[in-house]
Amino acid sequence: MAKKVTNEISSYERQRQENIAQRDKLLKQLALDASSAGLGPGQKPKPAKPTATQKKKAPVKKIKEEIVPRRTSSRIAGIEADSEVAKRKAEDEYVAVQEAARVKRQRISGPLDLSEVQVAGKGWDKNANFLQGIVDWGARNTKERTFGEQEVKETTDKELRALREKMSSLDLYEGFEPNRIKITPERIYSLGFHPTSEKPLVFAGDKMGNLGLFDASQRSATSVKHEEVKAKDQDEEEAQEDDSNPSITTFHLHGRTISSFQFSPHNPSHIYTSSYDSSLRLLDFTKSSSTEIYAPKDTSVDEPISGVEMDPQTPHLLYFSRLDGHVGRVDTRTPDTVEIFQLSEKKIGGFSLNPSCPHFIATASLDRTMRIWDLRKISGRKGAQLPALCGEHESRLSVSHAAFNSAGQVATASYDDTIKIHTFEGMSGWSAGRDLTEKEMEPSSIIRHNNQTGRWVTILRAQWQQNPPDNVQRFCIGNMNRFVDIYTSKGEQLAQLGGNGITAVPAVAQFHPSNDWVASGTASGKLYLWL
Secondary structure, three states: OOOOOOOOOOHHHHHHHHHHHHHHHHHHHHHHHHHHHOOOOOOOOOOOHHHHHOOOOOOOOOOOOOOOOOOOOOOOOOOOOOOOHHHHHHHHHHHHHHHHHHHHHHEEEEOEEEHHHEOOOOOOOOOOOOOHHHHHHOOOOOOOOOOOOOHHOOOOOOOOHHHHHHHHHOOOOOOOOOOHHOOOOOOEEEEEOOOOOEEEEEEEOOOOOOEEEEEEEOOHHHHHHHHHHHHHOHHHHHOOOOOOOOOEHHHHEEOOOOOEEEEOOOOOOEEEEEEEEOOOEEOOOOEEEEEEEEOOOOOOOOOEEEEEEEOOOOOOEEEEEEOEEEEEEEOOOOOEEEEEEEOOOOEEEEEEEEOOOOOOOEEEEEEEEEEEEEEEEEEOOOOOOOOEEEEEOOOOOEEOOOOOOOOOOOEEEEEEOOEEEEEOOOOOHHHOOOOOOOOOOOEEEEEOOOOOOOOOOOOOOOEEEEHHHHHHHHHHHHHHOOOEEEEOOOOOOOEEOOOOOOOOOOOOEEEEOOOOOOEEEOOOOOOEOOO
């Protein structure tokens, strides 16, 4: 017979439950006493609700990881750890990674068809593009200003005041919003206007070997609507929407930075480009191709080229400078014949030919010097020949660039925060290899200018206007306060160009050869124009 289940509890269990109840009662009493004395834990403050004035966090940019050869498991492959096979496998993987990196930076050799190397923009058609007419014609800113309207008004010299008013009246290009004109994918290193005066055509070379082309005669739908609205005296709110983008064409011509490029003075469809991939190339828009003019025969040789210029009197002669302190010249008719001169033991950041007397060369070097050389007098044993050194001027810190103008003046920008202008008179009458005195090499003008660009901004360079319409020599240079400065050859400031929408330093600045147009580029590939 089954036993009856009873609900009675033992005396031990009853005593245990009484003890638990007494303890809980005591703990509650202690908590109440502590709370009344202000010793208890306070209530957690409620999180403040976000207000309209609080800025939203910027979205985190996703960085594309570089694709490298995939690693494989040695254990799964049956390879014993620390064995000779495992060591050989590790070495092979290392070699594969190094080879992938080398191929990525390798020079692009051989002829290129523009339709095959285009990386951005609408499709390229050599028979219908924005250069067609030119080829047929000749085959919001918070930085402080340091120069403005007040300085112009206080100018007493009539001619200087008129020139300042003229240059200061240049307006920021309104065809598109400034930050929408991204002419290259990466940081701009070189910039220039096509010589035509019919319309502003801007070219820019970037860090990854891309050349961008922008026709500034185009206008967005918004700018057109604004003009129509103003003409009809209607409300401008009708012209706020714009979904159009500027038409920009980009070609990948080099494996590394396009350090400089030069338009041919004899053929408007030819552009010579230099690159850190050790090569010079000719871009021909008539043939719609890019061909290699010069490069080391051994593709493994690394000789980065920092600049290129064409002899204006001898169109088949190209001059170039290298980062290892050498300057060379090559005849495009016989590209295998190259003359190389070691003009510095350190990097040559920039050089320039005298437009009127192209046998004179000015070089700027990391060794803190600006030197003048005469190519009419070359001496030395074979393989170590040098042009005659006319003179040199030493700065306190490295000199970034040296640029000749047609009047025989050289402008340099250096890291001692100065722009120096050297005036050499009567160079056409100098004897070959003339030795200049220390006094003759002294600068005629020194301008205080912040040239500390740092790592992420392209080096500031003073660039002359080749053929100023009023014959007043002037140059432009980027300003770290997000402006472009314009000076005369006497060191007088003419203008400080800016405008709403400039959000980065326009480091690479350039004049149009004959029109008063100025272009500048930034580290993000954006283009600013003043017309």
